[in-house]
Amino acid sequence: MAVRISTPTEYESLVNKYDTWMFDCDGVLWHGDRLIDGKRVLFVTNNASKSRKSYKGKFDQLGVEAHVEEIYGSAYASAVYISSVMKLPKDKKVYVIGMAGIEEELREEGVSFIGGTDPEDCTLEPFTLTNFSLDPDVQAVLCGLDLRVNYTKISKAFQYLTRNPGCQFLVTNEDSTFPSADGLLPGAGAISAPLRYALEKDPISIGKPAKTMLDCIQAKVNFDPERTIMIGDRLNTDILFGQAGGLATLLVLTGITSEQDITGPNASAIVPDYVTQSIGDLRVVNGK
Amino acid sequence: MAVRISTPTEYESLVNKYDTWMFDCDGVLWHGDRLIDGKRVLFVTNNASKSRKSYKGKFDQLGVEAHVEEIYGSAYASAVYISSVMKLPKDKKVYVIGMAGIEEELREEGVSFIGGTDPEDCTLEPFTLTNFSLDPDVQAVLCGLDLRVNYTKISKAFQYLTRNPGCQFLVTNEDSTFPSADGLLPGAGAISAPLRYALEKDPISIGKPAKTMLDCIQAKVNFDPERTIMIGDRLNTDILFGQAGGLATLLVLTGITSEQDITGPNASAIVPDYVTQSIGDLRVVNGK
Structure with a gap:
């Protein structure tokens, strides 16, 4: 007890x-x-929606003393995992379902990526495979909380994970919900759930x-x-x-x-x- | 064998x-x-993206002979389930994650609904609970294939299913993928997966x-x-x-x-x- x-x-x-x-x-x-x-x-x-730097800014606002080196977020840990554990070659890429925090950390670790906040993928226009060209350099999909998740992002990630041999399925974390200021909302685990379901496969999860x-x-x-x-x-x-x-x-x-x-x-x-x-x-x- | x-x-x-x-x-x-x-x-x-009437139109184009009464789609079956099995009272509503086909069938069965193709819910603007008002008349969430699925729809459905007592979680079908003209894409089961994951609960599935x-x-x-x-x-x-x-x-x-x-x-x-x-x-x- x-x-x-x-x-x-x-x-x-x-x-x-x-x-x-x-x-x-x-x-x-x-x-x-x-x-x-x-x-x-x-x-x-x-929380992978913020980079360590943005977290530091939030802490400053809240009056919590913290240094960037004291902050470990799942976005940062994911970027480190991809560069140091997976050792993704520099000419390969990650397809991101996620927000600016993930992109900032990937950039800091020198990992190339597509998707994420790219306006082309932040769309509600119906996705078809007719105009989609598969980028053979995408060797991992990294999925975190994404408030602009949509069918285009899910479908592109699904193509990479089913058609690019060896493409890794990674998620920043598996939290089913998160506590927003006004109540519970679906979390990063819910964002990656369509891919788990369509692939019938569990991802490698980086966060706690x-x-x-x-x-x-x-x-x-x-x-x-x-x-x-x-x-x-x-x-x-x-x-x-x-x-x-x-x-x-x-x-x-x-x-x-x-x-x-x-x-x-x-x-x-x-x-x-x-x-x-x-x-x-x-x-x-x-x-x- | x-x-x-x-x-x-x-x-x-x-x-x-x-x-x-x-x-x-x-x-x-x-x-x-x-x-x-x-x-x-x-x-x-x-396929719940089409009503029986739209299916009839597609069959006509393809040269397949069919009458509307010979067509049973999961959108139609869902509408019949809600009106005849659940017996949803006329002053209650369904929150829809789905496309026009579901809405047409619900309308034909006299079932009130919100969400679906409503432009207010077809948005990539970040969703917060601050401006959300919970409609107490929503007594079911019906989720089918939705090419414009987004965080607002998922979050609203999540609120109804966690905060409106007795609200039913229904899905038109659980297909993990569907065969589009140019290859496999995530199916209706993938669209409802975030809710399953966030709720840690399986829905009632209507289709095959x-x-x-x-x-x-x-x-x-x-x-x-x-x-x-x-x-x-x-x-x-x-x-x-x-x-x-x-x-x-x-x-x-x-x-x-x-x-x-x-x-x-x-x-x-x-x-x-x-x-x-x-x-x-x-x-x-x-x-x-």
Whole structure:
């Protein structure tokens, strides 16, 4: 059973136990959150609509202190995966279903891409194969949250994945929904669902809970898993990610997961080490 | 094992065995096909992009003789299901992800609907919940093939299905792909996949292989299942549909299914009674 953290003393003993604190962002951090003094803080988010640079801008606005090198997004991790793990040759390309955040990270890693925000693919004109020419250099499809997803993008991605031999099917993350300011909306997992369904095949997923994301952090940051804690609001991404990496886990109840999801007869099988109402409560310990 | 039908004698004995011939359309019928004289012929299609009236127009163009009452499409069957099985009250509505064919059939059955081809929902402008007002009268979401599917439609459908108590999740059919003139494209099943994924729930499916489609035909036509044969190009829709309804089944190899799918070590577990290269070969028997 998860240990409840609510009193200042409980927080203080938790803070003393861990040196590296990995925070999920959406649904966890709030306006003006100041995190733990004297500890290494990393931000690990599945949100691929923003690049690390845009995240830094958002943090600045919210008053959350962060540096670009402390931010690990699934768009960044996907770009690193394609350039360093897949080792996509420089003359090959990725077809993107996704937004500017993915494109920025691919560009930074020197990965060529088509699709994405290209106006030609952001259209509701009926797609037919008559005028489509298959680009043989497309060797991967990368799919993330895309608020302008449409039949043309899905159909082009489907052509590459069925007709270009060896073309890889990658997704930034598999979150079924995401918490927008006014409520839940379909997430990146829902955007890639038509391709999964049409291909009858699961993609390689980069974001939490996949180990790919942790590999990406470990390549840049030296941390002791036993002295590291992952803080998040979602059991099947954040908490599972921490557990798979041998990290401690702290669930906050300010986002997706509610009290009912972790107690009672229908409680999830994924049990965090610790649970707390809100990460804002850490401020008490932090004296701010 | 399926019985091969290829010689005129084999065709003739098949024709003599069955009184009612149910034909799938896309991938089965071709320009100028004339079907079996003196037999009852019905057309049973999962294609929901066309109403029965539009199908009749297409048949006229192709030189295939057909009457509107002989055509059973998944759009029509969905409209009948909503009005006669669900018995949706007249003051309630359906939210449509789909094209004009679905709207025409709903209108003919007197079912109110929103969404579909409404320009307000056919947009790539980012959707937010801020300006969305939930219509409490929406008691079903009906999803079919929609070449203008987008995030606004998916998000609105998601809101109705999660926030309107008892709202039903219906799909015209679950075909993962469909054979366009120039090759395979993602099908109606792929269009509804984001909702399945975000809801973690399967919809009620109306088209083949579901029995709902056969119920719809049986309500209008009197036929003896033992003297009826279903002809189609897809094992997991057409052939399964025929088998579930106690009909004989004939697979044609002019569409989705290839020789490899029915022979060899990876052959499908769904075995038709008969298999033939093309339905055009029936003409030999028919003397045309």
